Amino acid sequence: MFLAMMDWAPTFATVVAVPGWDDRLEDLSVDGQAALRARLADILSRVDGSDEDQVAKDVIRHQATSIINLIDARLVEHSVARGLNAPVAALLRMASQVDFSRRLHLVPRFLDQAAQRLRDTDRRPLRRHVQGGAAHVERFLASPKQEWEGDADLRPAFAKYREFLLSVEGRDDEHAGLCWLPDGEENYRKLVRDYTTAPYTPAELHQLGLDLIAGLHEEYATIGSRVWGTADVPEIFRRLRTDLLWANEDEMLTSAVETVARAEAEAPNWFGRLPRARCEVRFVPEMDRQAAAFAYYVDAALDGSRPGIYFVNPFNATDRSRTLSEVTAFHEAIPGHHFQLSIAAETSLSNLRKFAFIDSYIEGWGLYTERLADEMGLYSSDEARLGMLGLDAMRAGRLVVDTGLHALGWSRQQAVDYLRENTVMDASEIDSEVDRYIETPGQALAYMVGRLEIQRVRADAETKMGARFDVRAFHDLVLENGAVPLSTLGDLVTDWAGRA
Template sequence: MSLSDEMFQAMMDWDPLFATLVGVPGWDDRLEDPSTEGQQALRARLTAILDRVGSSDEDQVAKDVIRHQATSIITKIDARLVEHTVSRGLNAPVGVLLRATSQIDFSRRRHLVPRFLRQAGERLLDSDRRPLLRHARNGAAHVERFLASPKQEWEGELDLRGEFARYREVLLGLPGRDDEQAGLCWLPDGEENYRKLVRDYTTASYTPAELHALGLDLIARLREEYAEIGSRVWGVSDVPEIFRRLRTDLLWDNEDEMLVSAVEAVARAEAEAPNWFGRLPEARCEVRFVPEIDRESAPFAYYTDAALDGSRPGTYFVNPFNATGRSRTVSEVTAFHEATPGHHFQLSIAAETELSNLRKFAFVDAYLEGWGLYTERLADEMGLYSSDEARLGMLGLDAMRAGRLVVDTGLHALGWSRQQAVDYLCENTTMDDSEISSEVDRYIETPGQALAYMVGRLEILRLRGEARAAMGERFDIRAFHDLVLENGVVPLSTLGNLVSDWSRRA
């Protein structure tokens, strides 16, 4: 077995639900082991892999990915995030499990659910870390909604609900932190853990202070763009007034409009894509509503990979929850990011190559989310936005990602309260109150992940600009995009080496 394959097996043992989601066989009867013993055993495996990278016969790109993936999982284990991540964010173990039940087959792993819930509860009880009190209550409410629902097919004949109820009682009994101490810097070893998570998620050498300053600068520049487009749309250049109108004047009339808009945006992107990409994915991209049981806890949109065997297309999920309170303007930009030419192109093209599974499915957020954010502006170059209102939506998501640089570092490095983070996003983004609340809670529970988007986008743009300058008339945007996508999921430094080599050779 190659070292790449060993690393991939360790990754899937860390996240077996993901393996099933993308159709990798061998993990359909497994669940994550969140116990201290289980995570330390995995950590030991990863340390042994790291010790062997230098002497392995893997190529340099594979070595880079192995090092990143092993170090990334070790960083998350050492930060003990499982001991204070309980709400409905990206990585809350029980929340992830409940969402997965509507997406994948649980028939061979449902008997493991009681042990998983006990292990997750034990980590919360035997810890010097505590979640925010509001997050513990939100996590308990998520479980309560499940307990109040009719019995679901995935549960089979087992009585699982008693164990879910006991986990809910663990959450309700936790003392919890208050909102004034929201970030990692308030927890034991928090500042050091955050520095490592920043390096992990960005795959770059930025310090939290540098990222904070970068975010402030980007927010200032975005206000100039808002004023320019707002003047064209409404004859208004006052940014607070533009924000007010975006929050109140351009809302959906009903949830069906959301789905129609998403389908039309993806169709336009698919029609134009051959002019910008030499290689197109074979897998289809389907647009669907989020399953009803997940709508209250799910994000407003997300993408799930196509199955390797072609049994399931890539799927762009649109969340109709509170549709009439949401802005229409972010519909198109979100479709381009999550579906085409964003994550659907990125993940499907990699999966359809002859690369190793490690290179197809590595967890490198700066590359993955950097590409998604890059395609939001690329879509404007491609002529995909239907109106200036839709371009304002593009700026709205840009401001969210720039604001993340400020708020994530503010919370976890500078000691901001939750309310400080909320107030900053209220002043500098077009998100409504409920979106801002959800976003801030996500940043608190997944420290550093929100930094990956803008750091990745800026690096892809920088590499594109350098390649164009070096190659002159030889530069081909389709070939550049193919290069970025056909090499699989890589750290940004590795992507930089690949682009530099290509621009010299081509």
């Protein structure tokens, strides 16, 4: 199964320094993906009779099924801007992060495959995404030749792809979600199940998001009263958008470095096992800043050749709230994804278990650590805690907006309006987030669903174990088993609590 996973995502294999895929690029062709799908279906047919343990079988089933469903949804045919499934944007984002020297000759074919899938599809991307994808490539073409390009002459192939994009007739913003595309409703139900690994329907997730947003308003009022003497949530939102902005880019980077260092110092009191890999903080490369998220993490290399890297995006820094700095660092770096991914990679688990793509676990842990950081005493102020609520509201809003777009038929503007009213994100962040949800259906649901489940199994263990509960041992258990479906995580914690 692991070989099939890396064939699906060979650039990721290079990111984590798993040898054997450094001369490969993702195969976007219909025939290539059909062949991989057949391999995965065969793996699924044999998993029950294998000698793998139950946890490994659960992971194999999830990985095979989720890749099959991504192939069947044909997301590559309508993801061209910045979504996680947008192949050309992903290539440009990762090219400067990994060794591309042995795969440079494949880039023109990769671009041709991306164009061919768009040319032959019955599910066009949004018009604005076509324009955004073309603009992203244009920025690359206008930039000086970059080190990763080596001696290869790749610019003509990118220029050809850009010209093709400009010829694509995209669909309008009123029909943004999967429900407007062939087989879209069924594809979305499968993606929801794969990304959440939980038995929620889109309607149930939509209502869960609405309920969580209502509860967050009460927390905003409580902390807002302490900070500004007002419990009026719209006024708190206004002040968060206008009063607490960065003075400059350097201030943003300094805050991130200090926050990561503070979390690293406190971590031994909450974790028995700490990663050997270090975590560095860097700015997002300049060419990627306009299209990139405001922060993200790249895994440390398995062979120790590269640390984990927490990237901070200074784009439009002086228009962004300082309050989001600490909570984002806790999520992306320490004790979030850096601990999660590095600890799993440093165990004796199989590569399948170390590197499984299970978003509800991965992103659920990241979101769990945002609240855990408050338990750990890591937030420096109530203003920073308002940032914690801000990202909570974003993730709760995702439940409402993702399901609204893809199951309820919302327009893009409906999604923008909802987030504007119920989160403190600025206009550019909301635009970026909504476009991501449109191009990566269901993925945004994983964060809050995963966090709620980790909190639930921890609370159950605390109740069952009483004074015997050790939070360091609980965190070690969750991280040392690698990424698993949420139901499997629940079984592991229940068994641990019973044995303890």
